[in-house]
Amino acid sequence: TNYSFNGYTYQWFFEDGMPSQSTQTNVQVLFPDGVEGRYDIRLITTSELGCVDTMDHELIVYPEVLIYAPNAFTPDGDEHNQTWRVFMEGIDVYDFELLIFNRWGEVVWESRDIEIGWDGTYNGELVPSDSYTWIIRTKNLMNDAKYTYDGHINLLR
Numbered sequence: 001t002n003y004s005f006n007g008y009t010y011q012w013f014f015e016d017g018m019p020s021q022s023t024q025t026n027v028q029v030l031f032p033d034g035v036e037g038r039y040d041i042r043l044i045t046t047s048e049l050g051c052v053d054t055m056d057h058e059l060i061v062y063p064e065v066l067i068y069a070p071n072a073f074t075p076d077g078d079e080h081n082q083t084w085r086v087f088m089e090g091i092d093v094y095d096f097e098l099l100i101f102n103r104w105g106e107v108v109w110e111s112r113d114i115e116i117g118w119d120g121t122y123n124g125e126l127v128p129s130d131s132y133t134w135i136i137r138t139k140n141l142m143n144d145a146k147y148t149y150d151g152h153i154n155l156l157r
Helices: none
Strands: 009-014 037-046 052-061 066-068 087-089 091-101 107-111 130-140 146-155
Touching: 087 091
Parallel strands: none
Antiparallel strands: 009 037, 037 052, 066 087, 091 107, 091 130, 130 146
């Protein structure tokens, strides 16, 4: 956003931006899609009297929080789809909690490790084919914003 005062001409420069430069008063810029990082931006403003001012700013692009949670799995002893787990990006993996509940609201599985999947058991016993509810509580990797996600899993045998 251009907050300059009494500007007459403008020169924008955007590191890795599209466009990489502009002379418009305000300009919309695209940065590489899905690429987090730090990008330098420079605005040089000149007044009608020829006074020049320069502003440099570092734009930080944070990773998006992405989640993929399958809605079914089949822990039936064959070699395919034996565990259920979520896949997430942009979260603090050290502040992650996953709970799975049966239809009576009882916690049948929980984990604080995003890499570990549920094998369809509770207290060492196979749970029946049914629909189970899950909830995830976690934080954003960059700014500690708290997130809660929930959904359902169909366990099929």
